[in-house]
Amino acid sequence: MNVEFSSAPFGGLASDEPAAKPTRNIWQSVKRGLAGKCPNCGTGKLFYRYLKVSDRCPECGEEFFHHRADDAPPYLTILVTAHIVGTGMVATSSIAPDLPLIYQMTIWPALTLVLSLILLPIFKGGLIAHQWALRMHGFETAAATVRIPADP
Numbered sequence: 001m002n003v004e005f006s007s008a009p010f011g012g013l014a015s016d017e018p019a020a021k022p023t024r025n026i027w028q029s030v031k032r033g034l035a036g037k038c039p040n041c042g043t044g045k046l047f048y049r050y051l052k053v054s055d056r057c058p059e060c061g062e063e064f065f066h067h068r069a070d071d072a073p074p075y076l077t078i079l080v081t082a083h084i085v086g087t088g089m090v091a092t093s094s095i096a097p098d099l100p101l102i103y104q105m106t107i108w109p110a111l112t113l114v115l116s117l118i119l120l121p122i123f124k125g126g127l128i129a130h131q132w133a134l135r136m137h138g139f140e141t142a143a144a145t146v147r148i149p150a151d152p
């Protein structure tokens with residue numbers, strides 16, 4: 001019986017396999033994303049309009065169209081905004097119970113609107129940068145060190 005062993009037993013890297021991809025700093029990427037900047041270079045803009053994500057970074061060319069932010073940014077926005085506004089409403093009713101209703105009908109909806117509009121792009125940028133740092137979805141192959149051509 002003739003048994004041959006490959007050069008890479010037990011799942012080791014063979015010479016024709018690509019090298020491991022470099023790790024990405026998650027916290028640095030998320031901080032850049034929260035600021036609306038490219039998680040890769042930190043200078044290019046992540047959004048070309050209010051919530052429209054650029055296909056590529058205008059500075060370094062990193063691909064962003066792989067992101068799958070979906071409903072997570074609105075969820076986080078509602079979670080934070082509701083806690084802030086809800087706490088404010090309860091605190092106001094106990095601190096100043098005689099405050100005219102018209103003030104409360106003006107302050108809380110306006111604060112909700114402003115907080116939502118401010119927080120939504122922040123959370124979306126941070127989430128996209130987090131996906132990029134973890135190589136989730138299409139970010140796994142984006143800007144890979146070695147591009148593997150498809151077999152014919």
Ligand SMILES: [Zn+2]
Pocket residue numbers: 038039040041042043044057058059060061062
């Ligand atoms: Zn960039």
